Amino acid sequence: MKEKYAEIITKIKEADGIVVGASNGLSISEGIHIFAENADFLENFGDFREKYGFRSIIQGCFYPFPSEEEKWAFFSRMYDYFLYTGEASSVMKNLYDLVKDKDYFVVTSNIDDHFRQTGFPEHRLFEIEGNCRNLQCTNGCHNQIYPGDNILSEMAQKQENGKVPQDLIPKCPECDGPMQVHLEVDRNFLQGEAWQASYQAYQDFIKNAHGKKMVLLELGVGARNQLIKAPLMKLTSLEENATYITLNKGRELYIPDAIADKSIGVDGNITEVLEQLVLIK
Ligand SMILES: [Zn+2]
Incomplete structure (x- = not known):
C-alpha cells in the first residue's frame, strides 16, 4: 500500500492539472450519509420522520411538503445540519491540502457545500446538482441564484412544531412567487x-489540460455513476498523459480494463487514505 500512496503523490506532484471528482462516498467519509436512516438522521431529523414517514435526508429533499412553512422547516434544518459547525472536516482539509498548490478543478454532485466551506474557491468548483445554501425562484421566472445563508440559519433557529414563522418565508424578488433551495x-x-458559468469553467479546464499531465482524482463515486465517473473514465482513455486515481470501498471501486494501465485504485476508507497521503506528501 505504501508504494501505491507514493505513486499517487508522485503523480499529483507531476501533474499539470488535476480534476477532482467527488460524490456521496466522500460525504460518507465525513460522517454525512444522505441516503441512510442512521442514528444521525434520527437525531437530527427524527421529528420529520415521524410526521411524514421519510427515512433519509434525500427522501426529505424530494418530499412534497404540504406548506411553505413546513418545506422551509426541513430545508433550513438540512442547511443547519450540513454547515452548523462552520468548520471543515479533517477529510476535507486533507483533500484541500493535497491539491491546493496545484492547478485543479472540482466537479461534484455533493449538495452539502463542504468544498467551499473548506476554502476551495468558487471558480474552481462545479456543483452539478446545486447546493443546500443557495435559493432560486420556484417558477424559474428569472435565472438568478441567491445566497440563502442568513435566511436559512434564521429559519433553522426559529422553527417550531415543524414550521417556520410565516414572515421568514422567502419570496421571489421578481414574481413574488415561492422560492426553493x-x-x-x-x-x-x-x-x-x-x-452554466461553472459548467463552462469545468470544460475550459479540461480543454486547457489537453495533452498535458492530467490527474483525475475520484473520491467516493459509485461504480455505475454516469454523472461524474463515466466522463472521468472517458477522459482518461482519450488523454494520452492522464492518470486515473480512484478511492473507494470494496465493490464500489471500479476500473475498466481499457484504462487499467493508466489507473491507480485504492480500496479503503477515504478518511484514512487521505490522511496517509497528506502525511507522505
Ligand atoms: Zn420568480
Whole structure:
C-alpha cells in the first residue's frame, strides 16, 4: 500500500492539472450519509420522520411538503445540519491540502457545500446538482441564484412544531412567487447563468489540460455513476498523459480494463487514505 500512496503523490506532484471528482462516498467519509436512516438522521431529523414517514435526508429533499412553512422547516434544518459547525472536516482539509498548490478543478454532485466551506474557491468548483445554501425562484421566472445563508440559519433557529414563522418565508424578488433551495430535486432546477458559468469553467479546464499531465482524482463515486465517473473514465482513455486515481470501498471501486494501465485504485476508507497521503506528501 505504501508504494501505491507514493505513486499517487508522485503523480499529483507531476501533474499539470488535476480534476477532482467527488460524490456521496466522500460525504460518507465525513460522517454525512444522505441516503441512510442512521442514528444521525434520527437525531437530527427524527421529528420529520415521524410526521411524514421519510427515512433519509434525500427522501426529505424530494418530499412534497404540504406548506411553505413546513418545506422551509426541513430545508433550513438540512442547511443547519450540513454547515452548523462552520468548520471543515479533517477529510476535507486533507483533500484541500493535497491539491491546493496545484492547478485543479472540482466537479461534484455533493449538495452539502463542504468544498467551499473548506476554502476551495468558487471558480474552481462545479456543483452539478446545486447546493443546500443557495435559493432560486420556484417558477424559474428569472435565472438568478441567491445566497440563502442568513435566511436559512434564521429559519433553522426559529422553527417550531415543524414550521417556520410565516414572515421568514422567502419570496421571489421578481414574481413574488415561492422560492426553493437550488438543488436538482425537480424540473424547476435552474441551470442558468451561474450554473452554466461553472459548467463552462469545468470544460475550459479540461480543454486547457489537453495533452498535458492530467490527474483525475475520484473520491467516493459509485461504480455505475454516469454523472461524474463515466466522463472521468472517458477522459482518461482519450488523454494520452492522464492518470486515473480512484478511492473507494470494496465493490464500489471500479476500473475498466481499457484504462487499467493508466489507473491507480485504492480500496479503503477515504478518511484514512487521505490522511496517509497528506502525511507522505
Ligand atoms: Zn420568480
